Amino acid sequence: MFFYRVRRTVKLGIKSLWLHRLRSTLTALGIIFGVASVIAMLAIGEGASRTAQEQIARLGSQNLIIKTVQPPEDQHATGQQQSLQEYGLTYKDAERFRNSIPNIQVVVPVRRVSQQAWYRNRKIPVEVIGTVPWHLETTPIRLIMGRFLASADMDYKQDICVIDEGIVNELFAFDDPLEQHVKIASDYYTVVGIVSSQSLAAAGTQESVENNDAKKQAGANAGSIYIPLTTVKDRFGEMTVQLSGQSGANVEKVELQEIIVKVANVDLVVPTRNILQTLLERFHKKADYQLIVPLELLRQARRTQAIFSIVLGSIAAISLLVGGIGIMNIMLATVSERTREIGIRRALGARKRDIIFQFLSETLILTFAGGLLGICLGCTIPYFVTHFGKMPTVITGTSLLLSFGISGAVGIAFGLYPAYRAANMDPIESLRHE
């Protein structure tokens, strides 16, 4: 019985809306665009934040990364023909961190050198990473085949290397890379292991997180080659010589490019950061280092995301509100236009609540139809954004439910008053209405 009443009322509602097709469509447009904008905005916001958070999480939330940067005052040479710039992190820094921080788990000193790698007659640009055997503990990079660097390799400065998948693909299209020899600069290194690609080779600073794509396009490196730190120090030294036209040679001396510190758990990150800060300030007179705390970046990214969501949400909510007001406006017009019908129905036994139900269901049909179309539209927009704007988007089930719920709520909120007005009309007056 109840089902019959609902079905009948809905059928009647659709009939009445169909009678004024253009008006109904225009009214529903408000909701369609409102819902579509909610979904699209949430999808774009979610996509952006997810990418950023993934990139940061890959740096490791228990890690603290200290990078060498060129101190600003040294950037313009001070008139000397030949200048030696010595700056950056040192082995002593790594030693100090290890000794003075109690809850430290591992310290990974890293030296990076850009080089060419040869295998047979193929040559590719690579990033040589001089590091220590426990490097893998600080990154999500996995060992795929063979072994990683060992302490003995460090002690004896072995000419061995571990290559990543990128290099395997570029250099060893048909050969098994293990036990092969790769030539870097003037020396040969035996491949002992393969690790997964470090997709974010230079990730670290916020800018590099954002400009990751740009760096890939600059695309210098096909991949990374891991070599014992001691070997790197011996083979490549610590000097970089840049020849520039007028001022002659520019020599830089940098011991380490990066030190990664890993602490036992996430709660220790902030206290450790403070200790590191103090140590660095004391022993580095120049601002030649940068301290990056992925955990803080992550938190910051989440905060930014929250604000972003609120802003986007408010804009979308306003457009829904405008849509709702449009619906209310039209429903009020409909009610006064159908005054006589209301009078007839009241005379034929309709109670106030029957009239409310009738008009409310009309509004709800309108908003739900609008909501459904809005969801369709809202799911298409992110697709185009991803396709043409090259921006990641994520449509979550929550956002669909949310926008559908909102369109229903808008229907009830803005349909109730017109329906109430209709129900409370005096039947005698309405019957007399022309």
Add this chain to the structure above:
Amino acid sequence: MADLPASSKTLDFTSDGSILVFEKLCKNYQLGEVELKVLRDIDLVIKKGDYLAVMGPSGSGKSTLLNIIGCLDHPTAGKYYLGGQDVSVLDDDQLSSIRGRHVGFVFQSFNLIAQLNIIENIEIPMFYQGVSEQQSEVRAIELAELVGLGDRIKHRPSELSGGQQQRVAIARALANDPLIILADEPTGNLDSASGADILTILDRLSEQDKTLIVITHDEQIAEHSQRQIRLLDGQIQKQWYNR
């Protein structure tokens, strides 16, 4: 729905068969400072099977009387019993149920709902009384046939002539088998031939022991009734039986 079962147990007929009783019924309207007495101390008893015509010039209170009989309006003072129940104390929902269940309205301007077809129009009062889908459809077709429109049940009101529309309205008024059928100038908007048709149908209903109350200016219509009331300035000036 549940308030008023179809068997109408709540409405006991008083022993003498009277369906409608007015006791010193008054209706006043407040027009600014002035109180307008539209109906004054009306006493009236209508019995089952009565065919009553209410006559009177404009402003005599005919419409107000119709609204009160039809439970669209409350009396200011006095009592109104419909089928033994005191209507003057009922709330809005109960009045709606009474209207739907026990009063069948026939209006001067037909008042069919334009976007519904004949069947759906006839079904409206049954829908609000909670009659089931199958039952109401069967009954609606039956009633459409009764008023001679069995072949046009899927038509819209706009596709019918005035006389046909009024016949649909009569069918709709009969839907819940009401205690009284209340007709307000039923032939007012019709040409004489269609009007005569409608009067024939009303006569036939009267023969089937339906209780009819017709409000009209038209002496000819009044001639069809068994009993006439003439209102003047809100009072019953005179009443008599035709046959």
